[in-house]
Amino acid sequence: MQEHLIIFDTTLRDGEQSPGASMTKEEKVRIAWQLERMGVDVIEAGFPAASNGDFEAVKAVADSVKDSMVCGLARAIETDIQRTGEALKGAQSARIHTFIATSPVHMKKKLRMSPDQVITQAVKAVKWARQYTDNVEFSPEDAGRSELDFLCQILEAVIDAGATTVNIPDTVGYTMPDQFGTLIRNLRERVPNSDKAIFSVHCHNDLGLAVANSLTAVMNGARQVECTINGLGERAGNAALEEIVMAVRTRQDYFPCDTRIDTTHIVSASKLVSGITGFPVQPNKAIVGANAFAHESGIHQDGVLKHRETYEIMRAEDVGWGANKLLLGKHSGRNAFRNRLMELGIELESEEMLNNTFMRFKELADKKHEIFDEDLHALVSDEELVLHECFRLISLIVHSETGEIPYARVVISDNGNEMSADAEGSGPVDATFRAIEKLLSSEAKLQLYSVNNITSGTDAQGEVTVRLQKSDRIVNGHGADTDIVVASAKAYLSALNKLCSKLERAHPQV
Numbered sequence: 001m002q003e004h005l006i007i008f009d010t011t012l013r014d015g016e017q018s019p020g021a022s023m024t025k026e027e028k029v030r031i032a033w034q035l036e037r038m039g040v041d042v043i044e045a046g047f048p049a050a051s052n053g054d055f056e057a058v059k060a061v062a063d064s065v066k067d068s069m070v071c072g073l074a075r076a077i078e079t080d081i082q083r084t085g086e087a088l089k090g091a092q093s094a095r096i097h098t099f100i101a102t103s104p105v106h107m108k109k110k111l112r113m114s115p116d117q118v119i120t121q122a123v124k125a126v127k128w129a130r131q132y133t134d135n136v137e138f139s140p141e142d143a144g145r146s147e148l149d150f151l152c153q154i155l156e157a158v159i160d161a162g163a164t165t166v167n168i169p170d171t172v173g174y175t176m177p178d179q180f181g182t183l184i185r186n187l188r189e190r191v192p193n194s195d196k197a198i199f200s201v202h203c204h205n206d207l208g209l210a211v212a213n214s215l216t217a218v219m220n221g222a223r224q225v226e227c228t229i230n231g232l233g234e235r236a237g238n239a240a241l242e243e244i245v246m247a248v249r250t251r252q253d254y255f256p257c258d259t260r261i262d263t264t265h266i267v268s269a270s271k272l273v274s275g276i277t278g279f280p281v282q283p284n285k286a287i288v289g290a291n292a293f294a295h296e297s298g299i300h301q302d303g304v305l306k307h308r309e310t311y312e313i314m315r316a317e318d319v320g321w322g323a324n325k326l327l328l329g330k331h332s333g334r335n336a337f338r339n340r341l342m343e344l345g346i347e348l349e350s351e352e353m354l355n356n357t358f359m360r361f362k363e364l365a366d367k368k369h370e371i372f373d374e375d376l377h378a379l380v381s382d383e384e385l386v387l388h389e390c391f392r393l394i395s396l397i398v399h400s401e402t403g404e405i406p407y408a409r410v411v412i413s414d415n416g417n418e419m420s421a422d423a424e425g426s427g428p429v430d431a432t433f434r435a436i437e438k439l440l441s442s443e444a445k446l447q448l449y450s451v452n453n454i455t456s457g458t459d460a461q462g463e464v465t466v467r468l469q470k471s472d473r474i475v476n477g478h479g480a481d482t483d484i485v486v487a488s489a490k491a492y493l494s495a496l497n498k499l500c501s502k503l504e505r506a507h508p509q510v
């Protein structure tokens with residue numbers, strides 16, 4: 001009988017800490033539903049004390065997810081824990097994850113606390129958290145560079161205080177697989193009450209070892225892995241959920257445990273997260289890259305045609321490739337549309353939103369032969385943005401001709417007031433952005449401009465991501481349309497709408 005390996009997804013918390021990956025409340029809820037559908041055990045929905053926006057997002061996820069446990073992160077500070085407890089009130093099943101740094105460099109230089117003070121604070125934090133839920137996780141931050149004896153001491157104390165999961169983070173992605181595996185084994189053997197808590201790991205990918213370190217930890221007794229879709233996360237990211245899950249599932253002859261993930265939802269989850277954050281997936285990325293199952297060389301193709309297992313260790317369909325084939329077209333009615341949204345786990349806030357989205361679906365179906373699930377996600381994202389927008393694109397004229405200077409004329413509405421401007425640029429997109437800037441003078445810096453086709457074919461919708469920075473705020477805007485210049489204008493305005501929302505947020509590790 002295989003043991004259960006708990007999958008703790010932190011796409012919405014650590015993933016969101018990647019510069020530029022910030023998500024709206026609605027986007028977080030949509031990703032949370034997809035994670036729930038996949039069978040993720042624990043969803044870390046955010047850091048409620050960071051800002052009101054984070055609090056509301058964690059609350060919205062806690063209120064709407066039923067089958068997964070919802071977790072909130074809190075520093076080992078009473079007010080953080082109170083806030084997290086409040087945000088999680090509506091959850092069917094809630095966990096508070098509290099942490100404090102334990103490495104000499106963090107304690108001395110960042111916290112300016114002695115090791116004894118750190119233990120006292122950690123124990124208090126776990127006890128505060130236990131007032132809200134009996135499911136409490138504790139992390140000694142930067143465990144990978146902490147002293148073993150000190151880690152044993154603090155873990156024993158927090159387990160005694162009521163921590164039910166102890167998570168060992170390799171915060172800076174410093175350890176080697178063998179070393180990290182030994183650390184987990186040593187901790188389990190040396191902490192006297194280690195059998196009273198589940199050991200978890202949280203590995204960063206600075207040296208490209210996050211997945212290897214996590215899997216070695218599993219072989220040494222860890223029974224929870226913290227990971228993110230597409231490996232999103234601080235700096236080089238976290239361990240990729242899809243790689244952990246598929247390694248364990250594919251090598252059941254090797255691992256003593258398995259997850260309860262329905263792997264056929266993996267590709268949709270990857271596309272959803274990539275679309276929302278604007279972080280593209282590299283084509284050769286394991287499991288979810290476009291080429292992950294493509295055989296180019298003749299010898300491989302010949303082998304696969306003769307006997308699939310010659311070159312394939314997993315089946316593309318088992319991770320959801322090809323599962324999102326067309327289901328809707330121009331003649332589909334409102335009910336078919338509503339049903340497909342429900343199957344995708346998308347619940348629109350009101351009948352009015354459903355009507356508007358359906359109208360836009362019909363417009364899209366006129367331009368585009370087939371509508372895929374990804375198109376529906378993009379339509380819903382657009383509709384959600386409309387709810388929170390100050391600026392909206394009314395119309396756009398662009399002129400682009402060989403040998404001529406590209407020109408754009410945009411009409412936008414600023415809280416209902418229509419205004420227009422025109423500008424020239426080095427290309428039609430540049431001219432469009434210049435015209436918008438003439439009107440709004442945001443002075444934000446363009447950090448990233450990327451275009452992806454949501455599905456394949458020349459009639460596909462292009463999804464544009466625009467990342468803007470103003471002072472220390474970085475936001476992503478998205479826009480989708482079959483015309484990529486229109487999609488670009490929408491994306492630019494959506495980023496400006498986010499900048500204008502003026503949300504302030506703290507970083508958990510600062």
Ligand code: KIV
Nearest residue numbers: 099139141142169171
């Ligand atoms: O990387 C890290 O140490 C973290 C902790 C908060 C678990 O993200």
Ligand code: ZN
Nearest residue numbers: 014171202234
């Ligand atoms: Zn982390």
